[in-house]
Amino acid sequence: xxxxxxxxxxxxxxxxxxxxxxxxxxxxxxxxxxxxxxxxxxxxxxxxxxxxxxxxxxxxxxxxxxxxxxxxxxxxxxxxxxxxxxxxxxxxxxxxxxxxxxxxxxxxxxxxxxxxxxxxxxxxxxxxxxxxxxxxxxxxxxxxxxxxxxxxxxxxxxxxxxxxxxxxxxxxxxxxxxxxxxxxxxxxxxxxxxxxxxxxxxxxxxxxxxxxxxxxxxxxxxxxxxxxxxxxxxxxxxxxxxxxxxxxxxxxxxxxx
Numbered sequence: 001x002x003x004x005x006x007x008x009x010x011x012x013x014x015x016x017x018x019x020x021x022x023x024x025x026x027x028x029x030x031x032x033x034x035x036x037x038x039x040x041x042x043x044x045x046x047x048x049x050x051x052x053x054x055x056x057x058x059x060x061x062x063x064x065x066x067x068x069x070x071x072x073x074x075x076x077x078x079x080x081x082x083x084x085x086x087x088x089x090x091x092x093x094x095x096x097x098x099x100x101x102x103x104x105x106x107x108x109x110x111x112x113x114x115x116x117x118x119x120x121x122x123x124x125x126x127x128x129x130x131x132x133x134x135x136x137x138x139x140x141x142x143x144x145x146x147x148x149x150x151x152x153x154x155x156x157x158x159x160x161x162x163x164x165x166x167x168x169x170x171x172x173x174x175x176x177x178x179x180x181x182x183x184x185x186x187x188x189x190x191x192x193x194x195x196x197x198x199x200x201x202x203x204x205x206x207x208x209x210x211x212x213x214x215x216x217x218x219x220x221x222x223x224x225x226x227x228x229x230x231x232x233x234x235x236x237x238x239x240x241x242x243x244x245x246x247x248x249x250x251x252x253x254x255x256x257x
Contacts, residue, residue, distance in 0.1 A: 001076040005035040005049045053102030065094040112150035156198045175254045185237030
């Protein structure tokens with residue numbers, strides 16, 4: 001979404017950088033010509049560009065579609081509803097038409113009640129990266145979405161394997177594997193890494209998330225008397241009591257996925 005918005009010429013000059021492919025080459029000057037996700041105002045710029053596209057005169061008669069883009073969208077997520085499936089498909093088709101005028105391309109729509117077997121036409125340019133969800137899985141505002149049942153669920157995984165380019169190399173642990181494969185000793189670093197993996201922006205699992213916060217606080221309090229201020233305590237082993245509590249919590253987390 002961000003890269004669909006072009007920068008003005010004066011903004012391009014604020015995005016200059018030096019680059020060379022090898023030490024044998026001379027440094028060359030380049031500049032970014034589109035909105036970059038690393039910029040602080042990128043989300044705001046992209047959202048505003050999308051809404052201004054909806055305000056174009058040629059779309060003034062599409063009241064419902066413009067309302068969707070103004071009120072039912074958040075950055076690159078669009079969530080809307082209608083009592084009529086037929087009308088809903090008309091709206092989504094017109095939303096695509098509006099956004100195409102602004103250079104925005106959408107992924108296929110997902111409708112509640114839609115089965116995995118239902119094929120949605122896909123743009124041939126779409127590429128699914130290794131760290132993305134599988135084709136049959138869906139997300140809505142960072143949460144998992146089961147289209148056939150119209151249900152949201154949190155996406156949490158217990159995985160202690162090493163990372164490479166921010167991706168875990170090993171398989172996620174199943175519920176029955178958590179107690180056997182949780183490291184012993186378990187460090188504060190490993191504890192926080194797993195607890196931070198529970199992303200729940202709308203608070204569906206607040207009690208479980210608070211348990212994790214309390215457990216991390218207990219780990220900090222436990223380590224405090226053992227070390228001075230400047231000493232690193234991240235790789236100190238947790239006590240047996242905290243280890244047992246952590247395993248119980250990891251099992252609870254694994255039931256949500």
